[in-house]
Amino acid sequence: MEVVAPGVYRDFGLASGDGIFANAHRRPWALPPLLASMSMAVRRAAREADLVHVHWLQNIVPALAARKPLVLTLHGSDIAVASRATAVAGRLARRARVVLAVSESLAAEARQLGARDVRLVPNGIELPDQIGQEADPPEVLFVGRLGPEKGIEELVAAASGLDLVVVGDGPLRPLVPGTLGFLPTEEVAARYARAAIVVCPSRREGFGLVCAEAMAYGRPVVATAVGGLAELVVDGETGLLVEPGDPRALRAAIDRLLADRDLRRRLGAAGRERIRELYGWHSVVDRTLAAYGDALGAR
Numbered sequence: 001m002e003v004v005a006p007g008v009y010r011d012f013g014l015a016s017g018d019g020i021f022a023n024a025h026r027r028p029w030a031l032p033p034l035l036a037s038m039s040m041a042v043r044r045a046a047r048e049a050d051l052v053h054v055h056w057l058q059n060i061v062p063a064l065a066a067r068k069p070l071v072l073t074l075h076g077s078d079i080a081v082a083s084r085a086t087a088v089a090g091r092l093a094r095r096a097r098v099v100l101a102v103s104e105s106l107a108a109e110a111r112q113l114g115a116r117d118v119r120l121v122p123n124g125i126e127l128p129d130q131i132g133q134e135a136d137p138p139e140v141l142f143v144g145r146l147g148p149e150k151g152i153e154e155l156v157a158a159a160s161g162l163d164l165v166v167v168g169d170g171p172l173r174p175l176v177p178g179t180l181g182f183l184p185t186e187e188v189a190a191r192y193a194r195a196a197i198v199v200c201p202s203r204r205e206g207f208g209l210v211c212a213e214a215m216a217y218g219r220p221v222v223a224t225a226v227g228g229l230a231e232l233v234v235d236g237e238t239g240l241l242v243e244p245g246d247p248r249a250l251r252a253a254i255d256r257l258l259a260d261r262d263l264r265r266r267l268g269a270a271g272r273e274r275i276r277e278l279y280g281w282h283s284v285v286d287r288t289l290a291a292y293g294d295a296l297g298a299r
Contacts, residue, residue: 002045009041010034038062051295053288057082060092069295072096073121074106076206076227080149082113090114097295100288102207103228119291122228123207124284125275131218131268132193138258139165141195141219143188143210144202146170146179151201151224157247158201158254167191192217196264197257203244205229212279215239215271220264222253238271 006015012030014023024031039062046052046066053071054063057078063070072093082089093099093115100121101107110118140162144150152172155164166179167188173179183191192198198214200223205211207228214221215232221239223229233239240257242249257264 002049004038004041004045008045009037011037035062039065042066051292053292054096057089057092060095064095070096071098071100071291071295072115073100073102074110074206075102076106076204079106079109079206080204086113098291100291103231105227105231106206117294119287121284121287121291122279123209123212124281125212125216125279126281127216127272127276128189128193130193131272132190134196134264135194137163138196139163139194140254140258141165141167141191141198141214142200143167143191143198143213144200146172146176148172149203151203151244152176154245154247154250155199155201158250159199162254162258165191165195189217192219195219197222197254199250199254200224200229201242201244201250202226202229208232211239212275215268216275218268218272220257220267221271222250222257224250232274233271234274237267238274239267 012034014020014030014034042052042062043065046068049068051069051071052063052066054060055073056075057072058081060070060072090113093110093113096115097117099110099115099118101110101118102122104120107118107120140159142155142164146152146168147170152175156175166176167183168179169181192214198219198221200208200211200221202224203226205227211221211223211229211232215238221233223233223239223241224244225241226244230241233241235241240253242253
């Protein structure tokens with residue numbers, strides 16, 4: 001297997017910082033050479049391959065250079081961008097023989113675009129052997145990009161006076177001056193292990209990796225009822241769901257959990273079991289390999 005990612009091809013500075021879409025908006029001249037570099041890298045890497053597995057819809061464009069069957073995984077941000085040009089997005093999605101969506105809400109959007117064979121294959125989650133003990137006093141944890149789509153403004157408004165720990169960086173960092181920034185994986189794991197609650201206040205979310213990781217650590221989650229978050233969290237059983245853009249509801253849910261240690265433990269344990277049953281790697285790998293086989297069989 002060959003992996004094509006930034007570093008294998010020249011990204012002309014577009015793959016760093018705020019990401020390709022934001023950077024390309026500021027420096028559109030760099031997009032054509034980036035696509036050309038990606039296309040050459042994919043063609044070289046796929047020379048002996050039977051198929052190409054593409055992540056993110058827009059990467060179908062350089063992947064076409066391989067002239068091999070395509071399997072596409074949609075993650076959410078790609079669909080958000082695609083909504084601005086649905087006709088073009090639909091043509092790209094139909095070039096994939098099988099489309100994998102990390103949540104059912106994304107699968108529904110892929111079908112609306114006209115994708116031919118759409119299947120739900122969520123991100124795989126590793127369950128840690130040990131889940132750790134809460135810090136004292138209890139900590140409320142947020143992990144993720146500090147951007148508007150992650151509900152940072154609502155988080156700041158809702159968390160006034162709380163022991164809020166923020167791991168991440170992004171354009172709204174000035175609103176969260178105490179953020180720890182992006183941390184290595186093992187340090188993020190340590191933060192999950194000591195958190196009392198993990199908050200996921202996104203305005204949109206394709207899957208909700210942070211939510212799933214928190215549940216794997218047995219931590220109760222307060223999340224907004226959007227996209228993949230609404231599929232991960234069973235309200236009142238594995239966490240609490242609130243409407244997006246509502247700081248008061250977000251604070252009320254946080255306060256409810258902070259006031260009830262037994263409830264935190266019960267929801268956390270149920271969330272961990274849900275991740276074990278539905279998002280384990282064996283199931284994800286089996287479904288992905290089945291998609292590969294069907295894509296090759298469709299020749």
